Amino acid sequence: MLLYDYFRSSAAYRVRIALNLKGLAPERAFVHLRRGAQRDDAYLGVNPHGLIPALVLDDGTVLTQSMAIIEYLDETHPSPPLLPREPVARARVRALALAVVADTHPLGNLRVLQHLQGAAGFDMERRDAWYAHWIDVGLTGLEADLARDAARGRFCHGDTPTLADCCVVPQLANARRAKLDVARWPVLAAIDAACNELPAFAAAAPARQPDAE
Amino acid sequence: MLLYDYFRSSAAYRVRIALNLKGLAPERAFVHLRRGAQRDDAYLGVNPHGLIPALVLDDGTVLTQSMAIIEYLDETHPSPPLLPREPVARARVRALALAVVADTHPLGNLRVLQHLQGAAGFDMERRDAWYAHWIDVGLTGLEADLARDAARGRFCHGDTPTLADCCVVPQLANARRAKLDVARWPVLAAIDAACNELPAFAAAAPARQPDAE
Known part of the structure; x- marks a missing residue:
């Protein structure tokens, strides 16, 4: 591969x-x-x-x-397994993943930021405010969702990592790069910390890649 | 339910x-x-x-x-079934769906358009240009993707509708509302026409819902 x-x-x-x-x-x-x-x-x-x-x-x-x-x-x-076996649990994990993949990340994608600065004439300050706004909206919704749900454990779903954690951790890394205080989302911050204790997560971090600048 | x-x-x-x-x-x-x-x-x-x-x-x-x-x-x-059984085929259908769900639709979501008009100060013309731009980017990528792929049939994947078609048809409806000429994407337009011949698709259209205005 x-x-x-x-x-x-x-x-x-x-x-x-x-x-x-x-x-x-x-x-x-x-x-x-x-x-x-x-x-x-x-x-x-x-x-x-x-x-x-x-x-x-x-x-x-x-x-x-x-x-x-x-x-x-x-x-x-x-x-x-990165998804549970039972259909309702699978739907839950996929929905958490999609809250990042479909509702949060696309609005801060590089091509969107470049378009805002180009065609839409945003300066850096407005661009950064846009980026932070949509991370805030997405993660605040996800925090509320996870906070009320008994299926949450050490990770987004129970006590082993799933597809949802694979999506949440990179989005929190983006939030930190945007200088947002992730302590505003304590449930997500705790899940992120639990994930990053695992070598599989730690070794995937941007700074640890061969092309990191 | x-x-x-x-x-x-x-x-x-x-x-x-x-x-x-x-x-x-x-x-x-x-x-x-x-x-x-x-x-x-x-x-x-x-x-x-x-x-x-x-x-x-x-x-x-x-x-x-x-x-x-x-x-x-x-x-x-x-x-x-709305997904094929073989893993590569399933990945293909999910990727086509996500090209709409994650890469195209979120940028034209109502809350994004409202934010552009509010905080970002876009007038209607700039808002509409933004909306049309991201539909164009998304559908042009999807058209190129489908055009080269032998797994395409009457529908996005073979000759029965899948998850991908469930996502493509509403996005083409959005393109038409934005006054984009869907003939620019002939493969997608043909799939859309095939779908809308089926009662399941036709009955789901916005204009046919009880809350339509």
């Missing part, structure tokens, strides 16, 4: 965590997002959406979208 | 299609998004994220996030 990766991509970070939890170590190719390498023809041939990550299987099949890749890894390498 | 719904919510529209394909007809409660009913305490008690849809099961369990709900429906009511 070959993972198209970028150290600071929050979506790639999710997949790195899942790969580590599964004990898988694919080869890696680094696509420099800030230099626009995701829009080069070479990469668009891999993923026409021009987004990271992509996972190329040994037969050449290209998988895209972090959450679809993690579900694939879980179906083909079932141990340890 | 009880579905919290709103006729114009693209995420709720996805779930309505899936319910119809499964032959399920839950009770419905309508949450008027334009009047802000999703931010009332009554609804935040159901879904602390303040987003539509939510599906309440007969035991009171609340499921949120359209894609998590559709996966739940597929796991608990397997016929007709």
